[in-house]
Structure formats: C-alpha cells, structure tokens
Amino acid sequence: MNILVTGGAGYIGSHTAKALAQSGYRPVVIDDLSTGHAHNVKWGPLVRASLSDTAFVRTVLQECQIEAVIHFAGSALVGESARQPLSYFQNNVGGTLSLLQAMLDAGIKDIVFSSTCATYGSPARVPITEGQPQMPLNPYGDSKLSIERVIEWMGVAGQLRWVALRYFNAAGADPEGELGEEHEHETHLIPLAIGAALKQRESLQIFGTDYPTPDGTAIRDYVHVTDLASAHVSALQYLSRGGENLALNLGTGKGASVLEVLEMVQLVGRQRVPATAVPRRAGDPPILVGDPQRARRILHWEPSHSALGAIVECAWRWHSRSQAQVHINLVTQS
Ligand SMILES: NC(=O)c1ccc[n+]([C@@H]2O[C@H](COP(=O)([O-])OP(=O)(O)OC[C@H]3O[C@@H](n4cnc5c(N)ncnc54)[C@H](O)[C@@H]3O)[C@@H](O)[C@H]2O)c1
Known part of the structure; x- marks a missing residue:
C-alpha cells in the first residue's frame, strides 16, 4: 500500500x-x-x-x-x-x-x-x-x-x-540511530540543552523562572x-x-519542567548545561500536558519510549554522534 x-x-x-x-x-x-x-x-x-x-x-x-x-x-x-x-x-x-x-x-x-x-x-x-x-x-x-x-x-x-x-x-531520536532532530533554526528545549552541553551552541536560555509551577519553570509534555x-x-x-x-x-499525561529536562540532560550526558534565566516569552502557558486516554482507547497507543530519561538518551546519542561525524569530516578534509 x-x-x-x-x-x-x-x-x-x-x-x-x-x-x-x-x-x-x-x-x-x-x-x-x-x-x-x-x-x-x-x-x-x-x-x-x-x-x-x-x-x-x-x-x-x-x-x-x-x-x-x-x-x-x-x-x-x-x-x-x-x-x-x-x-x-x-x-x-x-x-x-x-x-x-x-x-x-x-x-x-x-x-x-x-x-x-x-x-x-x-x-x-x-x-x-x-x-x-x-x-x-x-x-x-x-x-x-x-x-x-x-x-x-x-x-x-x-x-x-x-x-x-x-x-x-x-x-528524542530514532533508537537505532538512523534519524534524529536536525532543525537549522532549532527552538526545541532538548536539542538546545544538549547543544549547550556539547558546546555546539550558546548557553541555554530559560524563559521564565516565576511560573506557578513547583520549580518556577514551564512544564511541557515530551x-x-x-x-x-x-x-x-x-x-x-x-x-x-x-x-x-x-x-x-x-501526549503522555505527565509533564517535565525546564529545570527537570536540564537536570536529565546533565545526568545522561555527564556534562554541565550552561544556562541563563531570562524573562518569560509572551504567550507561553505555564503548563501544557495532554491527556492520552482517548488515543489509548481508540488506537491502543502506548507512549512506551517516552520516559524523559529514554528520550534524552536517544537525543544525546544522536547529537553527540553528529558531533563526532562533524569532527571526522573536518579531520578528513584537512
Ligand atoms: N515538532 C513538534 O514538537 C511538533 C509538535 C506539534 C505539531 N507538529 C507538527 O508536525 C509537523 C512536522 O513537524 P517537524 O518538527 O517534523 O517539522 P519539520 O520542519 O522537521 O518538517 C516539516 C517538513 O515539511 C516540509 N515542508 C514545509 N512546507 C512544505 C510545503 N509547502 N511543501 C512541501 N514540503 C513542505 C519541510 O521541508 C520539512 O521537511 C508540522 O506540521 C508541525 O506543525 C510538530
């Protein structure tokens, strides 16, 4: 088909x-x-x-x-x-x-x-x-x-x-390493945090630390x-x-805050994520978490790869592999 x-x-x-x-x-x-x-x-x-x-x-x-x-x-x-x-x-x-x-x-x-x-x-x-x-x-x-x-x-x-x-x-990224997130203008938290840890990008900006959430940063459903x-x-x-x-x-029904994501990236990558707190962005809600019950019932869908640690591990493997590849290419060219 x-x-x-x-x-x-x-x-x-x-x-x-x-x-x-x-x-x-x-x-x-x-x-x-x-x-x-x-x-x-x-x-x-x-x-x-x-x-x-x-x-x-x-x-x-x-x-x-x-x-x-x-x-x-x-x-x-x-x-x-x-x-x-x-x-x-x-x-x-x-x-x-x-x-x-x-x-x-x-x-x-x-x-x-x-x-x-x-x-x-x-x-x-x-x-x-x-x-x-x-x-x-x-x-x-x-x-x-x-x-x-x-x-x-x-x-x-x-x-x-x-x-x-x-x-x-x-x-995250394909667990078999064949695909990953490759946006030229990246706006997503996990690749930005990994990029900052790997020194491929600038220090991570944390938009808002005064949200009505337990640690003050925005919560999203990854x-x-x-x-x-x-x-x-x-x-x-x-x-x-x-x-x-x-x-x-x-969605998964569970959210993670920006700081929780940042800590997970540090744990998985064993590198510090340089980060700076900046004011909230207009129109960013404090919490966005989706109820997946309907997709579970109708599609029998289970987000079985979506634990935060598993997402960050796959993403880390993908981005650090890309970095190794860039390094190999540079060495081959010089
Ligand atoms: N990434 C997320 O977290 C997220 C969340 C909710 C919804 N979405 C939606 O999922 C879809 C895919 O997102 P993504 O993150 O893979 O984005 P992406 O930018 O990686 O993929 C979009 C693809 O569409 C192609 N494209 C754009 N306009 C086109 C056009 N007019 N004709 C032909 N090709 C065109 C681009 O070249 C690109 O390959 C988008 O519609 C996005 O709105 C993404």
Missing part, C-alpha cells in the same frame, strides 16, 4: 516513513526541503516539490497509486509565525488546501493530519482533553486549527476520512518521536478499518 507522506524529509515525517516501511507500507515522500533534508528519506522515493502545486500533487497521487495521505508538511515555529503570520497561513493553510484539492480530484479520502497542542492556547485545565476549547495564542496554532476545521467540514460532506493528531512536544510515528501507522489502520473521523491528543 503506497502512502503519501508530505513533509517526510522532516523530523517527525522521516521517523514515520521508517515506521510505515517497517509495517509493510511504501512511503512516498513529497517535500520541498525548506526545513527537511533529502538524506532523511531512506524508505521510499522522494518527490521534491511544494504542496502548493495542486496539479503536480494530483499527478503524484495518481502515478504513485497512493491510497492514503499522512500530512506533516508545514511551517512549525511559533515565534516566527508571530512575526510572519501571512506566510504561516499561506504555507500551512494554503498548502493544505492545495493538497486537499488534489486528493479530491484523485479520489483519495483518507488523511492523517499533524495538528498540535498549540491549538488549545492556554488551557483552563490540565491534562488537556480533546473536548476542551481550542483558542490558539499564535498564528501557527491558529493555522493548524483552521486546517482542522476544513478537514472536519470535508468529512461532514463525505469527501474525507480523517484523524487529526494533536502532538505535544515531539522529542513525547518520543518513535511513539508519535507508531501512532500515525495505527491511525492509518484505524481509518482503513472504517473508523470515525476524530482528533486525538498524543
């Missing part, structure tokens, strides 16, 4: 392409490589193109005999979205509308969509359940919510069958990227069994 993986050269998409191949699917990746890397595409063909080219996407869907779509492609930096709202709506909403039109033209109905906890904004209660109000605080979250609305209405019209997966904080990948395969299988359209949280 051929599955189109949009954004499959990126972080979560590439791990999912691997999980698909391991489950007997053939992932066909479409990616414009704006933030992804061709070397992440190892389990099927890479078509280098933007989703905005509807006619081309339709041709790919038809010629590659695609049966379902997993849709990761998009722009995903909250801060950047606040500075460039138009480009976020253009790429995320515009790109998705183009993809959906191509799917409609090609008669493909099943889609698993990458949504986000950023659609909830600042929740009144944690852990967050899927029925809680979605009130995004930034253009990124709002663009994802807009996409959820479009696919929901297309579902009502009988044109789509969909699962929207609202991830909390994706983290989910291993391998667990996210397996949820996508399960969601695809759920749709092919005729499951109903729905949104599911992919």
Whole structure:
C-alpha cells in the first residue's frame, strides 16, 4: 500500500516513513526541503516539490497509486509565525488546501493530519482533553486549527476520512540511530540543552523562572518521536478499518519542567548545561500536558519510549554522534 507522506524529509515525517516501511507500507515522500533534508528519506522515493502545486500533487497521487495521505508538511515555529503570520497561513493553510484539492480530484479520502497542542492556547485545565476549547495564542496554532476545521467540514460532506493528531512536544531520536532532530533554526528545549552541553551552541536560555509551577519553570509534555510515528501507522489502520473521523491528543499525561529536562540532560550526558534565566516569552502557558486516554482507547497507543530519561538518551546519542561525524569530516578534509 503506497502512502503519501508530505513533509517526510522532516523530523517527525522521516521517523514515520521508517515506521510505515517497517509495517509493510511504501512511503512516498513529497517535500520541498525548506526545513527537511533529502538524506532523511531512506524508505521510499522522494518527490521534491511544494504542496502548493495542486496539479503536480494530483499527478503524484495518481502515478504513485497512493491510497492514503499522512500530512506533516508545514511551517512549525511559533515565534516566527508571530512575526510572519501571512506566510504561516499561506504555507500551512494554503498548502493544505492545495493538497486537499488534489486528493479530491484523485479520489483519495483518507488523511492523517499533524495538528498540535498549540491549538488549545492556554488551557483552563490540565491534562488537556480533546473536548476542551481550542483558542490558539499564535498564528501557527491558529493555522493548524483552521486546517482542522476544513478537514472536519470535508468529512461532514463525505469527501474525507480523517484523524487529526494533536502532538505535544515531539522529542528524542530514532533508537537505532538512523534519524534524529536536525532543525537549522532549532527552538526545541532538548536539542538546545544538549547543544549547550556539547558546546555546539550558546548557553541555554530559560524563559521564565516565576511560573506557578513547583520549580518556577514551564512544564511541557515530551513525547518520543518513535511513539508519535507508531501512532500515525495505527491511525492509518484505524481509518482503513472504517473508523470515525476524530482528533486525538498524543501526549503522555505527565509533564517535565525546564529545570527537570536540564537536570536529565546533565545526568545522561555527564556534562554541565550552561544556562541563563531570562524573562518569560509572551504567550507561553505555564503548563501544557495532554491527556492520552482517548488515543489509548481508540488506537491502543502506548507512549512506551517516552520516559524523559529514554528520550534524552536517544537525543544525546544522536547529537553527540553528529558531533563526532562533524569532527571526522573536518579531520578528513584537512
Ligand atoms: N515538532 C513538534 O514538537 C511538533 C509538535 C506539534 C505539531 N507538529 C507538527 O508536525 C509537523 C512536522 O513537524 P517537524 O518538527 O517534523 O517539522 P519539520 O520542519 O522537521 O518538517 C516539516 C517538513 O515539511 C516540509 N515542508 C514545509 N512546507 C512544505 C510545503 N509547502 N511543501 C512541501 N514540503 C513542505 C519541510 O521541508 C520539512 O521537511 C508540522 O506540521 C508541525 O506543525 C510538530
């Protein structure tokens, strides 16, 4: 079964392409490589193109005999979205509308969509359940919510069958060491902390130490990227069994504070993480933790790799290996 993986050269998409191949699917990746890397595409063909080219996407869907779509492609930096709202709506909403039109033209109905906890904004209660109000605080979250609305209405019209997966904080790396997080503009805590410990990056900035949390730093729900990948395969299988359209949280139900993450990085890496406290960022809620009960019940999903220590170990192995590789390359070149 051929599955189109949009954004499959990126972080979560590439791990999912691997999980698909391991489950007997053939992932066909479409990616414009704006933030992804061709070397992440190892389990099927890479078509280098933007989703905005509807006619081309339709041709790919038809010629590659695609049966379902997993849709990761998009722009995903909250801060950047606040500075460039138009480009976020253009790429995320515009790109998705183009993809959906191509799917409609090609008669493909099943889609698993990458949504986000950023659609909830600042929740009144944690852990967050899927029925809680979605009130995004930034253009990124709002663009994802807009996409959820479009696919929901297309579902009502009988044109789509969909699962929207609202991830909390994706983290970690492939335990077999084949893939990891490689964002040129990194904003995620774990790679930033590891980079600071390995002296690849500047001292870590801790945004806010006066939150109403036990240690004063913000709490987030970290989910291993391998667990996210397996949820996508399960969601695809759920749709092919005729499951109903729905949104599911992919969180663990437990959070870790910035300081707890930092301590875990120091413990795993046996290196100090140089860090500086700076004021809170606007729009950062104190606690974001997702209730995974619905995903457990419906997809039988277990985030079995998502203990904080396991996430940091995989990430540390990946980033320190990358450092060793850079060193080898430099030595070979000189
Ligand atoms: N990383 C997280 O913690 C997280 C949390 C919640 C949701 N998400 C969502 O998951 C998805 C994947 O996130 P990621 O961290 O892997 O990001 P990523 O930047 O590594 O991957 C996104 C991929 O999409 C490609 N892309 C972007 N716009 C495109 C377009 N118009 N046409 C074709 N390809 C395009 C990029 O080149 C990249 O390979 C995103 O939609 C993001 O919003 C991520």
